[in-house]
Amino acid sequence: MNVVTPFEGIGARVKRKEDLRFLSGRGQYTDDINRPGQTYAFILRSPHAHARIAGIDTSRAAAMPGVVGVFTSADLAGIGGLPCGWQIHNKDGTPMAEPKHPVLAEGKVRHVGDPVAVVVAETRAQARDAAEAITVDYEVLPAVASMAAALAPGAPLVHEGVPGNICYDWHIGDAAAVEAAFARAAHRVTFETTNNRLVPNAMEPRCAVGEYDAATGEHTLYTTSQNPHVIRLLMGAFVLNIPEAKLRVVAPDVGGGFGSKIYHYAEEAIVTWAAARLGRPVKWTADRTEAFMSDAHGRDHVTRAELALDAEGRFLALKVSTRANMGAYLSTFAPCVPTYLYATLLAGVYTTPAIYAEVKAVFTNTVPVDAYRGAGRPEATFLLERLVDVAARQCGFDRVELRRKNFIRPEQFPYQTPVALQYDSGNYHATLDQALAAADWAGFEARRAEAKARGRLRGIGPSTYIEACGIAPSAVVGSLGARAGLYEVGTIRVHPTGSVTVLTGAHSHGQGHETTFAQLVADKLGVPIAKVEVVHGDTAKVPFGMGTYGSRSLAVGGSAMDRAMDKIIAKGKKIAAHLMEASVEDIEFERGIFRVAGTDKAKSLAEISLAAYVPHNYPIEELEPGLEETAFYDPKNFTYPGGCHVAEVEIEPETGRVHLVNFTAVDDVGRVINPMIVEGQVQGGVAQGVGQALLEGCVYDEEGQLLSGSMLDYAMPRADDLAPVSVATHTTLCTHNPLGVKGCGEVGAIGAPPAVINAVVDALRDWGVTHIEMPATPQKIWSIIQGRTR
C-alpha cells in the first residue's frame, strides 16, 4: 500500500527535488544539447539604432572556411513576421498600429542589435569570422532613443506607417467622475515619475537548436522558453507555416526567465528554418553582449499622476497619464503590459472610487520592451505607493494611517474596483500590522537617532501592494485583446504500480515545480513525492500548455492538475466499487486509500491502478482500462496576492551610497504549498526589486547606442547589496480556484521598489527631498543633496 507521508503534502517544507540535478551540474540546458551534424549560427546585428540598408554583400562571407550558409531577409521570402499576441484598441476604437516585425531586417534597422544576417558554419568561431566579412551598406538615419524624442514634433519615424511613433493611445476609467471628484477635493497631489528601463539578465543566455528530419518532415526546436507550446503555435502558424503535428518544441532546463523567455524571438525561427534549408541541425547561443541588445527589456514608463483627497484624507479620485516605451517592434505581449497589467491595478489596495488612466505606447529606436517580472504591476505599485507617501507628506497625514484609512476592508470582498478588476479576497490591515510589527516600525526613530550619531541617515519605507496574477480567464482576456486563451493543462498518469507522472503545460525555470507539483499529488493522491515525476517543457510529451509567467503555474496549472486528480479519483472509485463489491456512492477516498464507507474494506491507489492496467477483474463494459486523466483549467478570475513590504536603509551623506539594512515582507499569496519555495521566490523577487530601486538602469545615448550594454555598466544586485530579507505570510484563500492559491513569483519585484524608495526619501526628509527616481544611485543622491541644507 502507498502510505501517505503527511510531511510531503500541502504546507510541507520539502527540499527541492530538482536541486540535486542542478547543484551537481547535471541539469540539461539548451546549450547542453548537441545534435549529430550540428552547425552553428552567428547573427550579424545592427550597430546603428536607425539606418537604411542600401545593400548587403555576403559573397566574401559565403566563401570563408567552414561556412555552410549565409542568409538575409532576401532569403526569407514567404516567411511571416514575428506576431504580436495582444491587440489594444485606441480611445476611438481603432486598433493599435502593428508594424511588421521581420525575422531579419527588411530594408531598415530599427535598434542596435536588430538582426541583419545570419551565418551558419561548422563551428561558432567560423560563423563569427565569416560574419565579420559581411559588408552592410548602412545609410544612418536620425534615431529616436527616448519617448521624449519620439514624441517631439517632426520626429523621425521608426516605422513609416506609424505617424507620431504612437502605437496606441488607450484609456480606461471614468474621466467625468474623476474631474467631478477633483473639483470638490480638499487636497490635490501631483506626482511625476519615470519607471526605469531594465535588462532582465537571466543567468542562462538564450539559446536555440533547430533540427529537421527530411524523412518524416518533422521539425524540432530546442529553445530557452518559458512556454514551448506558445512558441510552437506562434512560430508554426504565423512565421514558418509548419503544422503543429510536424513541429516539436522542447524547452528543457531553463536557467531563469523573469519574462524575457516568454516571447517568440527571431533566433528561434532562424534556426528552425535554416535547419530545414541546410538539412543539418543549427545551434545559436547568445553571449551576454547579445542578450543585452536582443532580450526584451522591461518597464520604461513615464507617468504623471494626480490624487484627489478629502479633508480627512480619503482618496476621492486618481488621474494617471502614462507613456510606455514599446521599443522598435512589438514583442509578443508588449501591448498588454502598460494597459491591462498596469492601469487595471491603479486602485491598488485602496477604495479610490473614481480612476481614469490614459496610456500612450510609443515606438523608439531601442530594444523591444515586454513583460519583466511583475509586468505592469510593479509600475502601478511604484506609482501608487510613492504617491501615497508624497500625499501624506504634502497634506500632513501619517503615511501608515493614510493607507489604513483608505484600505479596502476585509468585509468588502469581493471588491469591484473602478478599473475592471474584482478582487476576491485579502486582508490588507492584517498584512500591514504584521509587517509593521515584524519590522519594529515603532522603534524606528530610536534607530534613526542612533544612525545619526554614526553619521548615517536612516529611513524606513512601507509599500502596501496588490497584484493580479494567475493569468487568466480566457474569455476576459479575449475581450481585452488577447489572441490566445490563458487556461492551463494538466495530465495525471497513474502507472500500473501506483507511481505517477504529471504532465503540465506550465514550465519551470527556477520555480521548483518538480517539487511543488509533486506535493499536490502527494497531498491528494497519497503518493510519496519520490514516486511522482513532473514532466514539462516538451510539446511532444505534454498535451498542451500556455506556459509560465504572471505567477500562473500553481493557480492555473496546479488547478488543472487538481481537476485531473479529481477525475482519477472518480474513475478509481468506480474500479474500487467493482473490486470491493460496493456501490460507487459508498466509496470514500482519502490520500491514497479507497474505502467502503463504514467498513474496514479498503484498496490502495496502487491496487486500483494495477487493476486498471491488468483488467482481469474489471468493469470493462462500463469503464476503459488505464488510469490517466487530463484537465484543461480556465480560471474564473485573476488571483490577487497582496501584502506589505517594509524597507529600512542607511545613507552615507558624503558619498550618497544607500545601504539596505533591513527588509521585511509579509505577503498574502493564498494557500502555501511549500513555505521554503515561497520564501525563496519572495527573496529573489525582492532582490530584483531592490535592483530596480537602487542599481539597475538601462541607458541609451541620444543616438540610440546602448551605454549600459554589459555588466561593466549595468548594475545587477549582488549579495552585499542586499540585507537579510525577512519573509512571512498571512493567508486569505483565493475563493475561485480549487487550491485556494494566489501566486508568489512576482510579489517581491512588485512590492519592494516603492518600499525602498520610500525609505530613501524618508532618510532624506530633513533635507527637503520629496522624490528620488530609480535607480537611486550614489551619484544621484549626492547630486540631489548638494547645496541643500538641513
Place this chain on the structure above:
Amino acid sequence: MYDFAYHKPATLADAVKLLAADPDAKAISGGHTLIPALKLRLNRPSALVDLSGIAEMKGIRREGDALVIGALARHVEVAENAEVKAAIPALAYLAAHIGDVQVRNRGTIGGSLANNDPAADYPAAVLGLGATLHTSKRKIAADDFFLGMFTTALEPDEILVAVSFPIPERAGYAKMKNPASRYVMAGAFVSKGPMGVRVAINGAGPCVFRQAAMEAALAANWSPEAVAAIKQDPEGLNSDIHGSAEYRAHLVTVMAKRAVAAAG
C-alpha cells in the same frame, strides 16, 4: 577570439626574446583583462607569451627596509601574505578588495600595473608608497612609471619583474566602487614614511596621480581633517553614467579622508 600562437617561456630572457621578435605578440599573466578582451574580439595579438612559468618573477620577500613582490604574485597571495600584512597592512587590504574571489585567485600585481587601467587598485599603492618597479631592463620609480590611460613607461619588449615597496610608518587605502563593475570610481592611497607623505588618487582620472595639495596638508598635520577641506579640481577627471567629474572630484576628498583615517 581570433587565433593566436601560444608560448610559455621558462625564463625571463626567453620571454623578452619572444616579445622582441614579434611586435604583435602580447605578454599574458593572470589574463583577467586580456582574456575578456580577446573573447570580445577587441584585441588581435599574433601570439601570447605566457609569463606564468618564469620563476624569477615569483615570490614575496622582505629585503631590508623594503617589501619586494614578484610581478606574478596573485592578489590573493598579497592579501594573505604574513610579511605584507605585517609590513604594509594597507597593501594587503587593497589586494583583498580587488574584484571578487575568482579575480583575486588569478589576477597578478604585475598584470594590473603593466595594464594601468585607470580604475585599477594597485597603481594607487605603487604611487602612494613611492615604490620602485624592477623590469627586465631597469629600475623605474613609481613617479615615472604611470604615463596615462593604459600607458606605462614599459617598452614593448620590457617585462615588469618585481615591485619594491619601501615600508611606510603608516598607510591607508579607501575607494568608492562603481556600482556596476565594482572597479574603482575614486580611490586614495595615502602614506607617510621614507618617501615622505604621499597621496595617490586612482579611479577618478585617466591615470593614477598624486594630489599635491593633500600631501602638503598632511605633511603639516596628519589627520583626516587636514584633507577634508581640500577640494579636487574636476577638470580632466573621468565622467560616465555612474559618476560625473564633479562627483568624482568630491569623492577624491572623501576617500582621502577615509584613507587617512584608516591609516591611523
